[in-house]
């Protein structure tokens with residue numbers, strides 16, 4: 001099965017070894033220089049402060065996959081960089097399109113591992129095939145917000161039908177998890193001794209409608225395309 005067929009069927013795919021260790025380390029350094037010195041809060045829309053991030057999300061292999069899926073041109077929509085230091089709590093189960101409200105195959109996310117990730121250090125949890133449900137119901141979450149985490153990460157939780165089984169794939173530094181707009185996903189708490197660095201990049205099909213959002217302040221932007 002090719003990657004796009006696998007993605008359409010499972011709601012995710014992993015593009016292996018897209019970025020070198022040196023590129024990942026460089027992006028982590030950029031983020032470290034941008035962060036407030038007192039905390040490790042995620043940096044929303046880090047591409048606005050760094051051309052290196054914009055270049056990274058414009059990677060040819062990622063864009064080729066995204067534009068095949070869209071059957072059209074891609075633009076950037078949002079980025080968020082996560083430091084996730086030891087002890088940070090993960091995201092509650094959610095679907096990215098709950099917030100973006102894009103129609104059809106016009107919105108997709110690429111989650112770039114900037115360190116090796118696993119269940120233990122805050123790796124993502126995914127529910128394969130759950131994208132086939134499209135929009136699922138949410139319930140108010142009882143968990144408290146976590147230090148160093150996105151303030152919206154733990155407010156609501158998806159109600160996922162029991163037939164879907166959660167998995168926590170290991171993703172190596174420099175590999176990219178592509179996430180369908182309706183795939184149920186969450187993240188584990190970081191129970192390790194080191195930061196779990198990752199960059200979320202989202203893409204919108206050129207001309208498609210989306211919700212900008214009060215916190216994320218999404219605004220489509222051009223990528224740096226090279227052929």
Ligand SMILES: O=C(O)CCC(=O)C(=O)O
Nearest residue numbers: 082091096186187198200
């Ligand atoms: O990086 C994480 O822990 C989760 C990020 C995520 O799922 C999201 O921003 O939609």
